[in-house]
Amino acid sequence: MEYTKLGSTGVDVSEICLGTWRFGMESEGVLETDRETAHALLDRFAEAGGNFIDTANAYGDGDSERWIGEWLTERDREDYVIASKVYWAEESRFDQNLSRKNIRAEIEGTLDRLNTDYLDLYYIHRWDDDTPIEETLRTLTRLVKEGKVHYLGASTMAAWKLTKALWTADAEGLESFTVTQPQHNAVYRDEVADYLDVCADQDLAVCPYSPLEAGFLTGKYERDGDIPEGSRGDIGTWFDPESYTDRQWATLEAVQAVAAEADATPAQVAIRWLIERDRFTCVPIIGARTVDQLEENLGAADLSLSDAQTERITDAYRE
Template identity: 35%
Template sequence: MRYVKLGRSGTTVSAIGLGCLSFGDPARGAHSWTLREDDSKALIRRALELGINLFDTANVYSAGDSERILGVALREFARREEVVIATKVHGQMAPGPNGWGLSRKHILWQVEESLRRLGTDYIDLYQIHRWDSSTPLEETLAALDQLVRDGKVRYVGASTTFAWQFAKALGLQRQNGWSPFVTMQDHYNLVYREEEREMYPLCLEEGIGVLAYCPLARGRLARPWHEESRRRGHDSLADAMYGAHEETDRLISDALGAVADAHGVSRARVALAWVLGHPVVTAPLVGVTSLAHLDDDVAALDLELTAEDQALLSEHYVPHGVAGF
């Protein structure tokens, strides 16, 4: 495993993080393909054995069950100080207008719920999951700062915002002496590169660590473009995210297959090595449902792509509409 700093913070994380969307009761939340507790714990244990210490979840994943399972597994297999737990706040967790968002009321309530489910006294990285235009930004940032000052959160991060929104938030944090965002978690992979336009130059300038989600395009880059999988048959969000540029995305997928064959490795390993090669990316967050896939993903750290590989993988990309918000 390779380790890197989490943005400009002093905390060190593995260069690949485990995304925990795959964990939870299939009857809860929005994903019928999630793994129940025993299978989830086996993957978390293997991640720890491989040197992964960054685990990313969210309160909305499987309606809180992902946080619960992650907490149970980490208490069983690791010491708390060895791991970096990241979770998120924003989504609908209760009926009614106060059951979601980034108001002080919602944040202070949901951090307690996440702490309870995770079974820990503090969260290492607490992230706003989406932007909330219905709440004054100052209210949100002040509430996050309070959590850091109270010791319930070590660092704060953001996910899935426009660059101008993120820049505004960073400016307000600096102006008011509030705890700054140290990370941006955003959508980035071979078939979705829109973050390179504005967000990544901003993150590079500000020293923000990037946690790339969907580095395999929700599994589409792990196999030939139109090959079916259990998850793909039940993942309507993936169709919405990757259905608009099928022709050019398929060409990228074909190029990925050619590079993988040339190196004698899997498509997933090449796709992850490409994401890891971006200088602003701290760690891609991999979501897996098998031990073999997890081992293969970590092996991407040892794959060196040539300039010719990079050119082949990039030549068919065209601008995409914004996806993932």
Template identity: 40%
Template structure:
């Protein structure tokens, strides 16, 4: 397992991040703890959870698993979605953040959170309220670093500018959806993150299972891809372009002696700007497959073929700007 610095910080994280969204739901507590311990044995140190995953049960399991080994782990969690049935039970207001961080600390059985992330933008709360609250949490020692997730480029840039102007702590990372079959952030967010040194820790790096190669062209009846709507729906994933990408992934896997999941994850690990893809597993078998993406290098020609076939088509104004790009 190799390590990278997360964004504009000195925080070293493993090249893979273990996601825990299924822990306590489709993954039993026993298997969840086993995955965390196995991940750490392989050198993994980056764990990601959220206060809403299985109504807090995921955080509880993570807390139990790392008890006595807290300093070895970079622990990330998130706040934003509803955790209580009242008007202030959601959002990134000072009240909800303060309530949320205390609840997460109790469930995680820890005194501090390494990376505290805003799960999605909140149009109702002024940005100065959110960032001042986060700055206070870092000053208090309850949070070490802050990040965001599911932001638009202007939302991230506005947050960074406000933090810099007021000398508040700034977001060191963003957690977006990103994979060979979901490269929307290439339009603006990627260049912003590279310019501002914001680490990228993608979720759904396997396209909700599409890139594992376990699915054909018939709509699945179970699993995340069986959803009728949303990001993980079959209608959203089963495009002709995505099937062409999957064919190339399978071809690369055969050539390299790897599995499709390992190839798809490895492409991301070697993508400039990507710090640590977040992989999740419902079973120990899936975990063992995914962890095999670490510790090797994909040849440049194979990486480039995958990059080319999955790239977004040129769009305005990017194609116009690129036409007049000045040589340096």
């Protein structure tokens, strides 16, 4: 596993981040990842050299943080970069809220579940339209000064809101966001283009979630085929083949063609395409329900794509 600087933070992280949103989560009554499997996934990720782990207070009703915390007790905390999030509530009844009161309650719950004194990275999970961003940033700044948080991040939001937050931090002398977590992958670009322009201009690291478009980029789905049993599309409600455009299917075909040339899987190629984005530091967040799935995704770290192959995937979407 290679390591990269996380944007302007100076922190060295593995070029792939392990996402744990499936830990303790149920989809259509199916538990996606239980405690034993969660620990096995963390073990394998660490064995591969991974040190960057992403969670949130609301994942699995707090079980994601709890299970990571249990796992960390047997390891050196300083070896890992742990990121969590605030917006939805586990400790407070003030859900979808970034007020001082809610952030204070949620950070204490997160630290307790993770069994740690600090977070390396703390994201706002969404934007709170009812709380002034200055109040949110002042509260987060205080957490940094207290040593409970090292760096601040922002997840999904409109580009103008991210810009407003960066401007407010600069104007008021507050801690600013240095890392972002938007949805982004080879077939999800236009919707986040303005957001990524801000990241590139302001030297913000990008840690995209859903790098495989919830399985679409693995090639397991066909335009006119049946949804495979046991897949995300089978146990969830998100997948609708008719919702994808011709250029998204064309991009998938380009990913599959490059995979055949590189003796790799489409998933590995799609993840590698993100790692090699050159406008900003890009550290994709991968999720897996089994160790075998994780093993496949980790293969992206050993993959090398030519400039021509990378551009072919990029151009397939544009055309």
